[in-house]
Amino acid sequence: MNGLVELVREAPKRSVAGLAVLLLLLLLVPLVAGRYALSVLILILYFAYVGQAWNIMMGFAGQLSLGHALYVGLGAYAAAALYQHFGVIPWVGMIAAVAVCVAAATAIGWLAFRFGISGTYFALLTIAFAEFTRIGFDHFGWVGASGGFFLKVAQQDVIDLANLRGHPVMFYYLALALATFAFVLSAWLLRSRAGFYFRAIRDGEDAARAAGVDTFRYKLFAIQISAALTSLAGVFFAFYYNNLFPEQIFNMGRSIEIILAPIIGGIGTLFGPVLGAAILTLLSEGLTEALAALGWEVPGIKQIFYGVALAVAIMFMPHGVWPALARRFGFTRIRDDS
Amino acid sequence: MTHPGSGSLRVEAVSKSFRGLRAVAAASLEVGRGEIVALIGPNGAGKTTLFNLIAGVFQPDDGEIHFDGHPLRGLRADQVCAAGIGRTFQIVKPFADMTVLENVMVGGFRGTDEPGLARERAERALRALNMAPLRARLASSLTLPDRKRLEVARALATQPRLLLLDEVMAGLRPTETDAMVAAFRRLNAQNGVTILLIEHVMRAVMALAQRVYVLHHGEIIAHGTPAEVTRDPRVLESYLGAAHEG
Amino acid sequence: MLGYDRPMPIESVANVVIAGLLTGLVYGLMALGLSVIYGVVRIVNFAHGEMMALAMYAAVMAFAGLGIDPLWMLLPVALVFFVLGYGLQRGLINPFIDRPEHSQFMLLLAVALILVNGLLVTFGPDARNVQVDYALDSMVIGPLLVDKVRVICAAVALLTCAVLFAIFRYTRFGKAIRACADNLLGAQVVGLDVRHLYALTFGLGSACVGVAGCLLTLMFDVTPNSGPAYTLLAFIIVIIGGLGSMAGALAGGVLIGVTEAVAGLVISPSAKSMLSFALLIAVLAFRPQGLFGRRA
Numbered sequence: 001m002n003g004l005v006e007l008v009r010e011a012p013k014r015s016v017a018g019l020a021v022l023l024l025l026l027l028l029v030p031l032v033a034g035r036y037a038l039s040v041l042i043l044i045l046y047f048a049y050v051g052q053a054w055n056i057m058m059g060f061a062g063q064l065s066l067g068h069a070l071y072v073g074l075g076a077y078a079a080a081a082l083y084q085h086f087g088v089i090p091w092v093g094m095i096a097a098v099a100v101c102v103a104a105a106t107a108i109g110w111l112a113f114r115f116g117i118s119g120t121y122f123a124l125l126t127i128a129f130a131e132f133t134r135i136g137f138d139h140f141g142w143v144g145a146s147g148g149f150f151l152k153v154a155q156q157d158v159i160d161l162a163n164l165r166g167h168p169v170m171f172y173y174l175a176l177a178l179a180t181f182a183f184v185l186s187a188w189l190l191r192s193r194a195g196f197y198f199r200a201i202r203d204g205e206d207a208a209r210a211a212g213v214d215t216f217r218y219k220l221f222a223i224q225i226s227a228a229l230t231s232l233a234g235v236f237f238a239f240y241y242n243n244l245f246p247e248q249i250f251n252m253g254r255s256i257e258i259i260l261a262p263i264i265g266g267i268g269t270l271f272g273p274v275l276g277a278a279i280l281t282l283l284s285e286g287l288t289e290a291l292a293a294l295g296w297e298v299p300g301i302k303q304i305f306y307g308v309a310l311a312v313a314i315m316f317m318p319h320g321v322w323p324a325l326a327r328r329f330g331f332t333r334i335r336d337d338s
Numbered sequence: 339m340t341h342p343g344s345g346s347l348r349v350e351a352v353s354k355s356f357r358g359l360r361a362v363a364a365a366s367l368e369v370g371r372g373e374i375v376a377l378i379g380p381n382g383a384g385k386t387t388l389f390n391l392i393a394g395v396f397q398p399d400d401g402e403i404h405f406d407g408h409p410l411r412g413l414r415a416d417q418v419c420a421a422g423i424g425r426t427f428q429i430v431k432p433f434a435d436m437t438v439l440e441n442v443m444v445g446g447f448r449g450t451d452e453p454g455l456a457r458e459r460a461e462r463a464l465r466a467l468n469m470a471p472l473r474a475r476l477a478s479s480l481t482l483p484d485r486k487r488l489e490v491a492r493a494l495a496t497q498p499r500l501l502l503l504d505e506v507m508a509g510l511r512p513t514e515t516d517a518m519v520a521a522f523r524r525l526n527a528q529n530g531v532t533i534l535l536i537e538h539v540m541r542a543v544m545a546l547a548q549r550v551y552v553l554h555h556g557e558i559i560a561h562g563t564p565a566e567v568t569r570d571p572r573v574l575e576s577y578l579g580a581a582h583e584g
Numbered sequence: 585m586l587g588y589d590r591p592m593p594i595e596s597v598a599n600v601v602i603a604g605l606l607t608g609l610v611y612g613l614m615a616l617g618l619s620v621i622y623g624v625v626r627i628v629n630f631a632h633g634e635m636m637a638l639a640m641y642a643a644v645m646a647f648a649g650l651g652i653d654p655l656w657m658l659l660p661v662a663l664v665f666f667v668l669g670y671g672l673q674r675g676l677i678n679p680f681i682d683r684p685e686h687s688q689f690m691l692l693l694a695v696a697l698i699l700v701n702g703l704l705v706t707f708g709p710d711a712r713n714v715q716v717d718y719a720l721d722s723m724v725i726g727p728l729l730v731d732k733v734r735v736i737c738a739a740v741a742l743l744t745c746a747v748l749f750a751i752f753r754y755t756r757f758g759k760a761i762r763a764c765a766d767n768l769l770g771a772q773v774v775g776l777d778v779r780h781l782y783a784l785t786f787g788l789g790s791a792c793v794g795v796a797g798c799l800l801t802l803m804f805d806v807t808p809n810s811g812p813a814y815t816l817l818a819f820i821i822v823i824i825g826g827l828g829s830m831a832g833a834l835a836g837g838v839l840i841g842v843t844e845a846v847a848g849l850v851i852s853p854s855a856k857s858m859l860s861f862a863l864l865i866a867v868l869a870f871r872p873q874g875l876f877g878r879r880a
Contacts, residue, residue: 066693111865111868111869112868115868115869115870115872116872117868117869119686120628120689121823121872123689124819124823124864124868125864125865125868128820128861128864128865128868129861131816131857131861132858132861132862132865135857135858135861136855136858138854138855139852139854139855192451192453193447193450193451193453196440196443196444196447196456197444197447199436199440199444200433200436200444202435203432203433203434203435203436204431204432204433206415206431207427207431207432207433207492208416208433209395209414209415209416209419210393210415210419210424210425210426210427210493211416211419211424211444211493211495211496212416212419212420212445212447212448212496213416213444214414214416215416252812256693256697263690268435298705299704299705299709300700300701300702300704300808301701301705303697303700303701303704304697304698304702304705306697307694307695307696307697307698308694310690310693310694310697311691311695311698314680314683314687314690314691314694315679315680315691318683318687
């Protein structure tokens with residue numbers, strides 16, 4: 001708590017003011033937003049959240065994970081299975097979700113970091129684990145295997161917070177809470193020892209070690225936090241969409257969706273994932289709507305758009321959209337203070 | 339800032355080979371608490387390897403290294419740092435995407451998780467090296483001499499009892515060299531930091547070092563005061579000989 | 585892909601293993617392209633499998649539309665893919681070669697994404713295949729019964745590998761490419777046009793992929809999702825065999841081919857790739873340089 005107060009006090013005034021205004025607007029939006037707008041906003045907040053979680057591992061600690069869908073899936077299935085088979089409310093199921101994902105992350109991280117696997121090899125390892133799990137769940141009968149796992153759906157006008165059943169507005173505020181939480185956590189991390197150590201590892205492991213950083217332990221920590229946060233996104237996913245298919249939720253395309261927002265917004269920054277999520281979702285939804293209006297309902301167009309967006313971002317804005325914007329409008333990143 | 343009167347190093351007959359190539363051969367040296375000792379020798383003599391052995395980057399094939407009486411065998415590089423040894427790298431390794439202050443704060447967090455304390459230590463280290471005005475600059479935007487000072491500041495922020503400095507004077511102008519020498523003298527006198535430095539810049543060696551070891555082909559071939567060592571025919575031979583070999 | 589459901593006698597197990605071996609040689613050719621590109625240009629071609637899917641679709645369309653046997657498409661596809669690969673490297677990747685490692689990887693990831701979904705949009709999600717007259721013919725070699733198609737494909741794959749090997753060994757530009765791989769700075773000092781050579785290498789690797797694609801259409805169906813699956817397969821093979829090693833790519837391909845065939849027999853057919861992934865994880869953990877690779 002003390003740290004939080006200091007966090008706000010040390011941040012540039014403009015940034016805090018801007019964020020406060022944004023938060024206020026987001027809190028009030030459901031009063032005016034229609035159903036469709038609300039669903040788009042939920043998507044934006046979801047990708048902002050999950051992008052922020054991935055950003056901790058990549059942007060801060062420099063470890064490229066291309067298999068983050070693994071944690072979404074594991075979290076989703078864990079909470080959903082406990083709910084559907086044992087009636088465990090998702091708030092408790094969340095604990096299981098986090099536990100499972102941290103265990104998986106620890107296994108992957110231990111394997112990789114003990115044996116010095118890094119860079120592209122590490123990315124491939126994360127892909128392999130995700131794929132392995134996807135195929136595994138295709139055969140996992142207890143949760144429906146490839147046929148899918150379905151949660152019983154209740155009426156939508158009754159808000160049952162305990163069981164996370166109800167109106168999209170409830171999910172909207174949940175998503176907002178998650179996104180805000182991730183943002184604040186990231187900001188707090190950045191000024192904590194872990195945040196400094198992560199970035200040191202990212203920028204030079206040898207030098208980090210010489211300065212006293214236990215690189216193995218902190219890399220493991222980074223992947224664990226990232227996985228824990230991502231698992232909550234999985235829980236949200238399960239209770240929002242009410243159906244889970246291994247082919248979809250563990251899909252590599254999903255892993256790529258996760259990384260797009262931070263890359264476009266700006267890896268390693270605080271607001272980048274949020275901005276990137278907004279840009280990406282608005283553009284892709286806009287595209288889909290425009291095509292639908294023209295009568296073209298083509299599956300795959302959205303993904304092509306993602307591919308083009310990724311390519312453009314890498315080629316022309318490797319640092320993302322946010323850094324340039326921040327400088328332009330005077331929202332310097334919190335960690336730039338002197 | 340540091341414990342006065344500690345930071346003694348004893349390297350006993352340490353050897354290290356890489357794929358059959360002998361880098362360090364039964365080298366022994368001692369640095370008493372509060373001393374400033376230099377390690378010199380022609381290029382390729384194994385000086386940086388010896389530093390890496392002390393700092394825990396590699397483990398010696400033979401021999402023992404003791405710091406303040408405690409053996410360093412088996413310790414990782416970060417554990418050696420926690421034990422009280424700070425080091426710089428010959429080829430500087432700044433954290434490019436972090437500011438100068440943040441770079442040094444990484445060192446400052448050693449043994450603590452309080453950002454306030456880390457920052458205090460970092461500010462002090464920067465002041466000791468006259469780098470305070472640069473604190474908000476991105477490390478990647480610094481000139482080479484400033485990067486070298488950053489390396490030292492970062493190592494200093496870890497509150498070391500022994501500093502291993504690897505060619506920190508290289509590329510500096512004489513005035514800058516003198517400033518660094520003065521800074522190290524202050525640190526040594528006021529805070530009792532023991533210093534072992536690898537150096538080619540003789541001006542700095544003569545001004546700073548109380549004793550000098552000479553390494554050639556991985557072996558210590560001479561040891562004494564700067565004056566003694568620079569007159570030693572074996573030492574001169576090793577430099578001239580190395581020049582011919584090169 | 586491959587899979588049998590009934591329990592089988594020992595000769596049939598041997599047949600399965602042989603089939604896996606032959607298939608594995610074609611996999612090896614595919615992986616060879618990846619390995620060559622990495623060995624020289626030091627780029628991890630994340631669009632490798634997607635390019636192969638493209639080649640497969642080309643062969644399928646040629647067969648469906650013009651009745652051309654994929655074997656006759658080998659040369660044209662190889663040439664087209666050579667040009668495509670050359671262009672990709674020269675036009676898209678070269679300009680960003682100074683960027684950090686992740687950038688090229690991600691750029692190719694983007695290309696992969698566009699390719700997969702481009703195929704999806706163009707051809708739809710249904711599986712396509714080629715049914716040649718001799719598809720079900722078998723040859724009898726001793727006690728073994730082997731698919732004629734597989735033998736032909738394996739033979740062509742080996743031939744292509746031999747051609748590639750000869751190119752690197754005996755031609756001038758082949759030697760120049762090897763020089764680049766061994767000592768980039770030296771190559772530049774000597775005046776080699778590195779960009780051109782890199783592009784040539786990517787072109788050669790892509791040509792391999794094109795050939796492998798045509799061959800595979802004779803054995804398997806293709807869907808847009810085949811792309812990512814083959815990319816992963818290629819990586820598994822190359823990592824097991826050793827990045828940058830030509831022999832390793834072939835050996836890895838055969839190993840994976842046999843493993844998948846046997847796994848399809850012993851475990852459920854759809855779970856057989858799990859074994860490949862498990863192998864990958866094991867190799868990454870215990871021998872990251874692969875069977876034939878040099879420690880980086």
